[in-house]
Amino acid sequence: MNYGEEIAYWYFRLNGFFPLVNFVVHRTEEIGIRYSTDIDLLAVRFPHVYEPVGGQPSDWDSKLMDNFDKDTIIGILCEVKTGNYNVSGLFKSEAVKYALTRFGFKPGLGEYADKLRDSPMVTFFHNNQKYQIAKILVSNRQNQDRTRYIHFQLADLEKFISDRIKRYEEKKWQDRMFFPSNYLAALIDQVHRNTVPKTAPNKRASGSARCVRLIPNPQFAKTSDTRKALKLQVRMKKKREVE
16 A cells, blocks of 8 residues: 555545455456456445544535435545556456445446446445445546546645544544554644644743753762762751751
8 A cells, every 4th residue: 555545545534434445356357357456445435424533424525425415325446646647547447347346235236337437426226225336536636537537636635634633633642553554643643743832932041942950069069979969958958948
C-alpha cells in the first residue's frame, strides 16, 4: 500500500466504509484476464453507520455521500494515481467484473460490469434492499471526466482526514497508537501539536528557553556532591524557619 492508497484507505474508513486495499485480480484466462492485476481499494458501507466518536451524520463528507441515495448499501471500486497514468487503463471491464463478485451483494453480480463500463455507478435491488456500486478515481489531477467515474483529488482527501482529527482531537490523540498506521498516528500527533496552546514565554527569559541557575550556599562550595549540598541547604532553611 503506497502513500496515496493509504490516504484513500483512511478517507473511506473515516466515512463509515469497510475498506480492503490491493484487491488482487488473478490471471483467469477463461474469463478474459490474461495477466494478473489489482484494484487499489474495494470498500463497503451499510446505511445505518454510527459511532459516538467520528461516526455521526455530520461527520461524513458530503462531497462523497451526496453521490448516493439514502438507505443504500454501497460498494466502491477505487483506483488511486499519485503520478501520471493512462485513462484508458483505468477500471478494465474484466477486472471490474472479477471484483464485483467479491462484494457478494447478490448472485451473478459480475453481470453489472457492462453497465459500469461507461457509467460511474450502477443501482439495483435485491431482496427489497437497494444497492449502489460506484467507480471512484483519486488522483492529483483536476477536472477529470465524470462520465465514467467519480473523481476526487488527493489533497481533498487529506484535508478531510485532517479536519476529522481536529474535530475529535483530544480523543484521537489519546488513542493514536491504537490505529494500525504510522501515517495516521503521525498526522494525529502533528494536529495535536498545532492545537495545544503553547506556554507563554517568561518576559525575563532571553533566547528560546529560560535557563535557571542553581547556586549553592558558599559554605558548601567545596563539597563534591553538589546535589547533597543543595538538599542540606534546603533542610537548614526549613530549620531556620521553624526557629
